[in-house]
Amino acid sequence: MIEHLIINLLVILVPILCLQFVLFEKNTTVNRTRASFLFQVINAGVVLVCMTFPVSFSEGVFFDLRYVPLFISFLYGGIIPGCLTAVLLIGYRLFLGGEGMIIAVLFTLAAGLITSSQYQTYHLLPIKKKLKKITGMTLGITLSKLLFLMLYLALFHSFSWDMEKTVIYALYPLFQTAALIVVISLIENIRYALNFRLQQSEMLHSVGQLAASVTHEVRNPMAVARGFMQIFQKEKYIPEDKKIFLTMMIEEIDRAQMIISDYLSLVKTNSSRIERLNVSELISSLRSVMFPYALLKGVDLVQKPGDVIHVVGDPVKIKQILMNIIKNGIEATPEGGTVMLSAFIEDKEVIINISDTGIGMGREQLKMLGNPFFSTKTSGTGLGLMASYRMAAEMNGRIEAASEIGKGTHFKIVFPK
Numbered sequence: 001m002i003e004h005l006i007i008n009l010l011v012i013l014v015p016i017l018c019l020q021f022v023l024f025e026k027n028t029t030v031n032r033t034r035a036s037f038l039f040q041v042i043n044a045g046v047v048l049v050c051m052t053f054p055v056s057f058s059e060g061v062f063f064d065l066r067y068v069p070l071f072i073s074f075l076y077g078g079i080i081p082g083c084l085t086a087v088l089l090i091g092y093r094l095f096l097g098g099e100g101m102i103i104a105v106l107f108t109l110a111a112g113l114i115t116s117s118q119y120q121t122y123h124l125l126p127i128k129k130k131l132k133k134i135t136g137m138t139l140g141i142t143l144s145k146l147l148f149l150m151l152y153l154a155l156f157h158s159f160s161w162d163m164e165k166t167v168i169y170a171l172y173p174l175f176q177t178a179a180l181i182v183v184i185s186l187i188e189n190i191r192y193a194l195n196f197r198l199q200q201s202e203m204l205h206s207v208g209q210l211a212a213s214v215t216h217e218v219r220n221p222m223a224v225a226r227g228f229m230q231i232f233q234k235e236k237y238i239p240e241d242k243k244i245f246l247t248m249m250i251e252e253i254d255r256a257q258m259i260i261s262d263y264l265s266l267v268k269t270n271s272s273r274i275e276r277l278n279v280s281e282l283i284s285s286l287r288s289v290m291f292p293y294a295l296l297k298g299v300d301l302v303q304k305p306g307d308v309i310h311v312v313g314d315p316v317k318i319k320q321i322l323m324n325i326i327k328n329g330i331e332a333t334p335e336g337g338t339v340m341l342s343a344f345i346e347d348k349e350v351i352i353n354i355s356d357t358g359i360g361m362g363r364e365q366l367k368m369l370g371n372p373f374f375s376t377k378t379s380g381t382g383l384g385l386m387a388s389y390r391m392a393a394e395m396n397g398r399i400e401a402a403s404e405i406g407k408g409t410h411f412k413i414v415f416p417k
Helices: 002-011 014-019 032-052 067-077 079-096 101-117 127-156 163-233 240-265 279-297 315-332 363-368 383-394
Strands: 055-058 061-063 275-278 300-303 310-313 338-346 349-356 398-404 408-416
Touching (some): 002 032, 032 079, 067 101, 067 127, 127 163, 275 279, 279 315, 279 338, 279 349, 315 408, 363 398, 383 398
Antiparallel strands (some): 349 408
């Protein structure tokens, strides 16, 4: 019994894997016809396995999770895959024969009709309403089937009922519903993750095209304008109280150039130069570079002593990642605060910690870190941190962040040892 139950539970998870090929409607590289065919074949296999290895609770009491792939076929594959799955299910049930065959066929048809009628409106619903709709549909169909089956067996086959069989049959709708809710929840999470990645990819591609098109067209005139403003600043005939406007204009041009540099950092395709780096020496050199900036902001930049640690990676990218995060930490820390740098080895991974005692972030802000155009700074673009996340991923690393409002933020940059 346990073996067959495990087989049923595991096999219904298979459509979740194959759905990754068909749920991504915007992914034009996927052959929709081939993906749909693959989806039908896999669902057919799931139905056959579920019905071939039913769960036996006692003599004459069997059940399986056949309705899970049937519902998934209609709701996520479409009308044609759903109908093909229903035809296969009915055909195999007729082949197996046995008591309750007619009722099983009729309720398979009813389940197909009800589910197919919900196909268009189902995908417009939020996840919670989807789960509520599925729960109602599954419980309604399975409970109705159970009642008809009990009545049929009692009237025409003198089937003897005892408390054990009654309890087991009563659990049948709950098992079907629970299994379907688990599968759909996983499917929706995969769908959300895939669409989120696609949106990020499309946004990054748009940013890259914009950066490539405006770089030379904008930077050169800005450099010329900045040069003339610096010349005017030195002219004696311009009153001192007017020169402050020239200073403000130069600062705004510098800020615009910084934003353009952030755009470019997302699309540069420089070849990686892999080296074995001493992490302690790297942090020490970056502390020396960033110390004047921290001093200007009134922030104490401290490096915590540690063992000699080495990491293999691109030195330019690693320096850029650390500088971006250190700079953000300094800017987020009020005067008199501290930014702490440290490194250690844990679970065969090199971990570089950058902690500050700044204003911190809330949970929703943490979720948005690494997204383009999100920044907690009024003058920030979020592109520098997004580039850092991307460069870390290119070196098989990752960036983790934890924060609490009023207590500061803690970044972990993790690389394989």
